[in-house]
Amino acid sequence: MDQRKCECGHTNPIGTLLCESCGKPLEAFGEGQNAFPDMRYEGMARRSQTYTTKWIDKVWNFFSSVKVAIGIILVILIACAIGTIFPQQQYIPVPVPTEQDVARFYSDTYGTLGRFYYELGLHNLYSSWWFATLLVLLGTSLVICSLDRAIPLYKALNKPRLNQHKSFLKGQKVFAETNLPEGTRAEELLEASAAAMRKKGYRIFAADHALLGEKGRFSRWGPYVNHIGLILFLLGVLLRNVPGFYMDKYVWVREGETVPIPDTPYYVKNVAYHTEYWAKEELPVELELEEGFAIPKSYQTDAVLYLNKNADIPGAPPDLVELASGPILVNHPMQYEELSLYQSGFQEMQLGALNFTLVDLKEGNREIGPVKLDLFDPPKEIEVAAGYKVRVLDYFPDFKMGSDGKPITQSNLPNNPMFTLEVIAEEKNISEKMAYLQGTVITQKKDSRYGLKIEMPDLIDITGLNVRVDKALPLIYFGSFVFMVGVVMGFFWQHRRIWVQIQEGKVLIAAHTNKNWYGLRQELQGVLDQLNLPVKVEENSKA
Amino acid sequence: MQLYKLSDWLLDAAFLLYVLASVVFIVAMTGKRWSGRDPKQHEARYGRIGYWMTVVGCAAQTGYVITRWIAGGHSPTSNMFEFMAFFDYCIILAYLILYRIYKLPVIGAFVLPLGVIMLAYSYVFPKEITPLIPSLQSYWLYIHVTTAALGEGILAVGFAAGLMYLIMTVPQNVPNKSARWLELVLAVVLMLIGFIGMDSIYARLDQQTVFEVTRPAPGAQGGEVKTEVAYTLPAIVAPADSKLVKEGPITPLFEAPRWMEGKDAARKLNTMIWSVLSGLVLYAVLRLLLRKRLAAAIQPMLADIKPELVDEISYRAISIGYPVFTLGALIFAMIWADQAWGRFWGWDPKEVWALIVWLFYSAYLHLRLSRGWIGAKSAWMSVIGFVMILITLVVVNLVIAGLHSYAGV
Numbered sequence: 001m002d003q004r005k006c007e008c009g010h011t012n013p014i015g016t017l018l019c020e021s022c023g024k025p026l027e028a029f030g031e032g033q034n035a036f037p038d039m040r041y042e043g044m045a046r047r048s049q050t051y052t053t054k055w056i057d058k059v060w061n062f063f064s065s066v067k068v069a070i071g072i073i074l075v076i077l078i079a080c081a082i083g084t085i086f087p088q089q090q091y092i093p094v095p096v097p098t099e100q101d102v103a104r105f106y107s108d109t110y111g112t113l114g115r116f117y118y119e120l121g122l123h124n125l126y127s128s129w130w131f132a133t134l135l136v137l138l139g140t141s142l143v144i145c146s147l148d149r150a151i152p153l154y155k156a157l158n159k160p161r162l163n164q165h166k167s168f169l170k171g172q173k174v175f176a177e178t179n180l181p182e183g184t185r186a187e188e189l190l191e192a193s194a195a196a197m198r199k200k201g202y203r204i205f206a207a208d209h210a211l212l213g214e215k216g217r218f219s220r221w222g223p224y225v226n227h228i229g230l231i232l233f234l235l236g237v238l239l240r241n242v243p244g245f246y247m248d249k250y251v252w253v254r255e256g257e258t259v260p261i262p263d264t265p266y267y268v269k270n271v272a273y274h275t276e277y278w279a280k281e282e283l284p285v286e287l288e289l290e291e292g293f294a295i296p297k298s299y300q301t302d303a304v305l306y307l308n309k310n311a312d313i314p315g316a317p318p319d320l321v322e323l324a325s326g327p328i329l330v331n332h333p334m335q336y337e338e339l340s341l342y343q344s345g346f347q348e349m350q351l352g353a354l355n356f357t358l359v360d361l362k363e364g365n366r367e368i369g370p371v372k373l374d375l376f377d378p379p380k381e382i383e384v385a386a387g388y389k390v391r392v393l394d395y396f397p398d399f400k401m402g403s404d405g406k407p408i409t410q411s412n413l414p415n416n417p418m419f420t421l422e423v424i425a426e427e428k429n430i431s432e433k434m435a436y437l438q439g440t441v442i443t444q445k446k447d448s449r450y451g452l453k454i455e456m457p458d459l460i461d462i463t464g465l466n467v468r469v470d471k472a473l474p475l476i477y478f479g480s481f482v483f484m485v486g487v488v489m490g491f492f493w494q495h496r497r498i499w500v501q502i503q504e505g506k507v508l509i510a511a512h513t514n515k516n517w518y519g520l521r522q523e524l525q526g527v528l529d530q531l532n533l534p535v536k537v538e539e540n541s542k543a
Numbered sequence: 544m545q546l547y548k549l550s551d552w553l554l555d556a557a558f559l560l561y562v563l564a565s566v567v568f569i570v571a572m573t574g575k576r577w578s579g580r581d582p583k584q585h586e587a588r589y590g591r592i593g594y595w596m597t598v599v600g601c602a603a604q605t606g607y608v609i610t611r612w613i614a615g616g617h618s619p620t621s622n623m624f625e626f627m628a629f630f631d632y633c634i635i636l637a638y639l640i641l642y643r644i645y646k647l648p649v650i651g652a653f654v655l656p657l658g659v660i661m662l663a664y665s666y667v668f669p670k671e672i673t674p675l676i677p678s679l680q681s682y683w684l685y686i687h688v689t690t691a692a693l694g695e696g697i698l699a700v701g702f703a704a705g706l707m708y709l710i711m712t713v714p715q716n717v718p719n720k721s722a723r724w725l726e727l728v729l730a731v732v733l734m735l736i737g738f739i740g741m742d743s744i745y746a747r748l749d750q751q752t753v754f755e756v757t758r759p760a761p762g763a764q765g766g767e768v769k770t771e772v773a774y775t776l777p778a779i780v781a782p783a784d785s786k787l788v789k790e791g792p793i794t795p796l797f798e799a800p801r802w803m804e805g806k807d808a809a810r811k812l813n814t815m816i817w818s819v820l821s822g823l824v825l826y827a828v829l830r831l832l833l834r835k836r837l838a839a840a841i842q843p844m845l846a847d848i849k850p851e852l853v854d855e856i857s858y859r860a861i862s863i864g865y866p867v868f869t870l871g872a873l874i875f876a877m878i879w880a881d882q883a884w885g886r887f888w889g890w891d892p893k894e895v896w897a898l899i900v901w902l903f904y905s906a907y908l909h910l911r912l913s914r915g916w917i918g919a920k921s922a923w924m925s926v927i928g929f930v931m932i933l934i935t936l937v938v939v940n941l942v943i944a945g946l947h948s949y950a951g952v
Contacts, residue, residue, distance in 0.1 A: 040913075066913040070906050077902040084892040084939070091891070126890045248886075278674045284615045285547050285672045299677050330677035331883050342885035466885045476887065480874045487866045518855075 008165070015050045018043025023161050023168030036171030039512055042161070044152035063144035072138050079134060083125035086110055086117050097410070139234045142227050150224040157217055161497075163210045169499055169510035174521060176509045176528075176535040186502040189531065193500050196530045200523060202498065211500040220514060222490020229483030236476035247469040250344075252413075254352065254376060254462050258306070258320070261467050265311030266339065267320055271302040273346060273461040299343050301328045301463040305336055328465065338469045345464025351375055351414050352460035354436065356452040358384045358423065371452065373436075375414035387427045394420040399437060423450045496520055498527065507533065547672060550610035553603045554628065554662075560600030561635070561659050567593040568652035572844040582847065590648030597651060601635045608632065615672040620688035621679055623940060627665030629689070630936065633696025634658050637860065641700055645856055649848065653703040660732070663739045667746070683879035690871025691897075695932050697864030698904070698925075702932075704857035705925030711850050712919060715839035721919070725838045728926060733829075734822025741817050745775050752778040752791025774810055776817050782809035854918055857925050858911060865904050872897040896935035903928050 004012045010021035017037035018025055025037055037043045048064040051057040062068055086109075087093070089102060096102045106114035106123060117123060125131055161168070169175060180186065190211050194204045202213030240246035253259050253270035260267050277294040280286075306320035324336045334341040356371040369384035375397060382390045394407075399418035402408040407418065419436045433444040434452065441452045494515050501508045509528070513520040525537045571589030575582035608629070611619040619625040638654040675684070706728065713721045752774040757767050772782055774791065781787070781795035799809035826837070833840040876897065877887040888894060907924045910916040916924070 066909055070909050070914075073902050073906045073909075077899050077906070080895050080899050080902070083890065084895050087892075088890060090889075283674055287671055287673065295674055296676055297674070298680075331681040331683075333882065333885065340885065344885060468885050470881075470887075473881065473887065477874075477878070480877070484866065484870060484874065487869065491862045491866060 013045040013050045015045035015048075016043065017045075018168060019165070020044065020156070023164035025167060025171065039172075040514075041149055041153050042156035044156045046148045046152050048148050060144060060148070063141045064148035066145065069138075069141045069145055072134065072141055076134050076138060079125065079131055082122060086114060086123070088126065089123045135234065135237075139231065142231050142234075146224050146227045146231075150221075153220065157220060160205045160212055160214060161499075162205050162212050163207050164499060164501075166501075166503065166508065169501065169508050172499075172510040172512050173517065174511040174524065174537060176537060178507050178509075178533055178535050180502060180505050180507050181533070189502065189507065190500060192531055193527060196527045197498060200527070202496075209502045213498045213500075214496070216493045216495045219489050219493035220495045222486050222488075222493075224486070225489055226483045226486025229479045229481070229486055232479030232482060233476055234479075236472040236479055239472040239475060240470065245469075245471045247467070249467040251465050251467065252345075252347075252462050253301075253303075253465060255460050257376070258304075260308070260318070264339075264467075265308045266323075266467075267306040267308055267318065268341065268465060268467075269304040269306065270463050270465075271304060271325075273301045273348075273463040275299055275346065275348060299330050299346055301343055301346075301465065302326070303328050303334060303341065303463075303465070305334065305339075305341065338471060340468050340470075342466040342468065343463070344466040347462040347464075349459045350462050351417065351457050353458040354417065354419075355455035355457055356436075356441075357455060358388060358390065359451050359453050360449065361451045362449050365451075365453075367453075368450075370455075372458075373417075373419060375417050378419075387425060389424045389426070391422045391424065392419060393422055393433070394418075421452075425450070494519070496523070498524060509533075509535065511537075546610050546614040550607045550614060551670070553607040553610060557600045557604035557607060558659070558662050560596050560603060561655055561662065564593045564596035564600060564651065565655040565659055567596060568649060568655055572649055572652050575844075575847075586649065590651070593651050593655070594642060594648050597635060597655060598639065601632070601639060604628075604632050604635065611672065617675050617679075618685040618689065620684060620692065621675055622668070622673060624665050624668035624670050626688065626692070626936070627661060627668065630692050630696060630699075631658050631661040631665065633693045634661060634699045635696075636693070637697040637700045637864070640697075640863075641856060641860055644859070645852070647848070647852065647856065649845075650700075650704055650707065650853070650856060653707045654700055657699065657703050660735060660739065663743075664735070667739060667742045678883050681879060681883060683875065683882065687871060687875040687879050690867060690875055692871070694864050694866075694868030694871050695936065697860050697867060698932060699929060701857045701860035701864060701925045702929030704853050704860060705922035705929075707845065708850055708853045708857060708922040709919065709926070710838045710841050711845045711848065711853065712922075713838060715836060715842055722836060722838065724923075726836055729837045730822055730826045733825040734818045737821025737825055738814070738818035741776060741821055742814075745777070750777070750792050751775060751789060752787070752795075753789035754778075754782050754785040755788050756782045756785045758784075772810055774813055776814060778813055779816050780809055780813045785809075850918070854922065857922060858917075861904060861907065861925060861928075865908065868904070869901060873901055892939050893935065896931070896939050900928065900931045900935055903931055 004014060004016065004026070006012060006019035006022060006024055006026060008019060008022040008024065010019055012020050012026065016026060023043075025043070046064070048057075048061040052061060086106065089096075092102070092105055094105065096105055102123070103115075103118055106118035108114075110117065121128060180189065186209055190206065190209070194206065194211055194213070197213035198204060200215075202215045205212040205214070247263070249262050249264070251259055251261060251268065253268060255270050255272055258267050258269040276297045278297045282297075302325075304325040305323045307323050309319040309321055310316035311318075324334060326334060328334045328341055328343045330343050333343070353375055354373040356373075358368040358371055360366040360368055368388050371382055371384055371390050373379070373392070378392050378395045380392060382392075384390055396407050396409040396418040397412050397414040397416075398410040399416045400408055400410050416438065417436075421434050421436070423432045423434065424430070430449060432448050432450055434448070435442045435444075436452070439454065441454065443451065494513050496513045497511065499508070499510045509524070511520055511524050521537045528535050528537065567589055571586050571593060574580070574589065575585050577585070608619055611625075615621075620629050634654065635658050638651060638658075641650070642648065709721075709725055709728075713719075713725050715722060754772045754774075756770050756772055758770065771788065772785070777792045778795045779793070779797075781798050783798050783800065785798070787795075799812055829837060876894065880889065880894070881887040903924075907916075907921065907928060910924070911921050
């Protein structure tokens with residue numbers, strides 16, 4: 001006889017443990033190896049057991065294994081842990097402008113181990129191709145594991161197992177058998193037990209001499225719902241790689257300055273930036289703070305967001321329209337549609353402009369007039385006084401002597417400003433060149449007529465704003481929400497079923513739950529006590 | 544001001560009550576065979592006393608949380624002291640919740656000492672109420688940190704029950720691998736106790752040892768930087784290339800290996816050595832007094848409790864703690880991170896370790912539900928899981944630098 005054909009006449013797919021129709025185990029069961037099949041998937045055949053020959057089946061079967069899924073989880077876990085041994089590149093606490101500086105940081109700070117860490121690329125572990133591959137493997141496993149189990153389980157649970165074979169009932173962890181009490185009709189008993197179960201919230205399915213009470217079936221979907229949540233979450237993460245879904249820009253804006261946000265039609269203005277510190281009177285308890293140390297209370301930029309209406313016209317001057325204005329604080333970003341602006345850095349008391357006084361050294365240091373050199377927008381020429389001009393010949397905001405002996409600038413931030421200037425006294429027809437570097441003025445001629453007296457520079461605050469668009473975020477949050485719903489469904493409810501059948505003057509009672517057997521036994525005992533059946537509910541030895 | 548004092552006093556009261564409750568729970572287990580007693584009655588009676596002491600202690604700690612919250616103007620979860628004390632509070636709360644379900648008081652013999660250790664550990668950190676720095680000024684501080692701590696507290700009860708299960712079931716009559724590992728776990732617990740003891744004693748003695756360390760300067764310019772490293776504990780190991788500035792109670796025996804160049808690495812190594820040494824001394828003393836393995840000494844006291852029930856409690860705690868942890872330590876954390884830092888996830892060490900804990904308990908649940916890992920295997924996993932939680936809460940803050948480092952101050 002075909003092994004898949006049950007004696008009831010139903011043909012089951014390969015891999016079926018319990019007949020889909022009558023519930024009889026398809027192989028004889030006894031103790032140990034041949035124990036009654038596990039009820040987790042209702043003894044249904046899963047695709048991974050039915051089809052095993054083609055390569056696609058092999059791939060499917062690999063990913064449908066919970067063992068493999070656990071393996072992937074543990075490998076990701078170990079990878080994650082390795083990534084925290086030393087800081088990732090983005091969290092290096094000192095500036096590392098070049099790749100050599102990065103390498104130097106790891107070997108200088110952490111010695112030999114640090115060097116290995118860097119050389120193995122572990123300093124960028126979470127953005128590495130192999131870590132991404134692990135996440136993709138996890139996602140694949142989630143999808144296939146869920147489909148492989150959820151579909152047969154749905155088929156099985158959708159058609160309640162009502163008139164089941166005696167061996168199905170006997171195989172259940174909770175099973176009891178007793179004689180039909182004298183003088184009680186089978187129908188009466190079934191009716192009474194249906195009523196008792198209904199009172200406990202069970203849904204009743206009935207046929208001739210057979211009864212099934214079921215409740216909390218939805219909790220069986222908990223694991224699949226939470227896996228769907230995780231899949232949505234991972235899809236959200238993937239979506240951020242699609243152009244337009246995710247944008248991450250950083251702009252430094254001086255007080256009073258309006259700058260474009262790169263790759264967008266938006267501009268942002270820093271009206272004012274200020275850091276506030278907790279005052280002594282505000283502290284709940286007196287603290288012994290070190291001299292000169294204060295605890296910051298707020299970092300705030302008053303900002304205005306503009307839209308450039310001419311953004312699409314190449315070469316056109318920006319035509320700015322105000323979209324939003326107000327303070328940006330940590331924890332309180334400025335929102336405009338999908339754009340968010342975050343307070344995420346600041347540089348206070350930065351050099352904004354250098355101030356000098358032009359003096360005539362030959363006339364007893366006579367002061368001619370002030371010279372202001374804006375470091376972010378240096379002037380070409382300054383009228384100092386009638387007949388006196390200063391021209392800016394060259395400007396290096398972040399000066400460094402290049403390897404070829406020529407001056408270069410390392411960045412466009414004025415970290416180490418260097419100017420070369422020309423002083424022109426038109427009436428006297430004198431032109432002298434001089435340079436400013438690191439707090440000193442060097443004149444070209446040894447015995448020059450004019451000099452620059454250094455005055456207090458203008459100090460300004462610069463704010464660092466992070467500009468983000470993250471359109472995948474709603475999906476990511478929704479996925480998390482679905483995950484939580486699934487976990488709660490699965491963990492805090494249970495699927496309970498109680499079968500009552502009357503066969504040849506015997507009452508057969510069996511019960512199944514997916515968890516909390518203690519609770520099920522209590523509930524079943526309550527039902528039986530109401531029916532006055534002399535049965536004590538106990539669990540079969542089979543675990 | 545007065546409120547702040549009151550909150551301190553309430554916390555001390557809670558601490559005292561937890562210590563007493565631990566003693567009572569241990570008596571509930573050990574005293575069963577005392578002359579002329581009915582074991583069942585004895586256990587029930589002392590279990591009840593211990594339970595009510597815990598309830599009162601928990602009420603006192605609730606009072607501490609409320610008064611400190613009012614005094615400081617923010618939830619007491621903003622620095623290491625406050626967090627550890629709150630974590631302890633959650634462990635006790637989780638115990639009380641699980642007691643309502645299973646009515647097995649003697650779990651308290653394991654949970655309460657754990658609570659006492661955690662609370663004692665919080666006392667190691669500075670206790671002042673500090674005002675909130677800008678990144679912490681958000682109502683998510685209350686929501687994220689409290690939910691995460693509650694989840695971790697429930698998982699910690701899962702650990703306590705798991706450890707209890709192992710002590711009950713690992714065979715002690717013949718030497719075996721499990722028994723040796725179990726002794727190691729208990730020795731590590733003693734090391735933690737040793738560390739707390741040493742640190743609290745020396746913090747009050749003020750016998751600092753100070754070294755001056757010379758290191759190459761970071762960045763491209765080159766040059767050297769001199770920093771001072773102060774040890775609270777007597778120095779066994781000095782930082783590499785260092786000069787003694789202020790002598791402590793003992794002279795250092797050796798220098799840390801050169802590759803341990805990270806800031807304070809040598810000081811952390813020194814603390815580690817003291818913790819291990821003091822833990823081993825404690826272990827040796829107990830072992831000599833008992834003349835058998837510690838687990839073997841505890842095992843008979845748990846003889847009449849069903850291991851299956853303890854296993855079930857451990858699993859139940861984890862299955863309740865897991866969703867709470869996910870919600871608090873990952874989902875709420877992501878929402879807040881998006882608001883404060885402009886990204887919901889940034890691979891900061893604290894975030895990564897929360898994820899590691901989550902992955903680990905996910906593996907636990909799959910192994911238990913799908914591959915039938917119940918009993919000893921699952922109990923061992925609950926122990927490892929708790930170690931991971933401690934790494935997340937403590938090691939990440941104190942050893943690994945990251946965005947959450949403010950919590951270490």
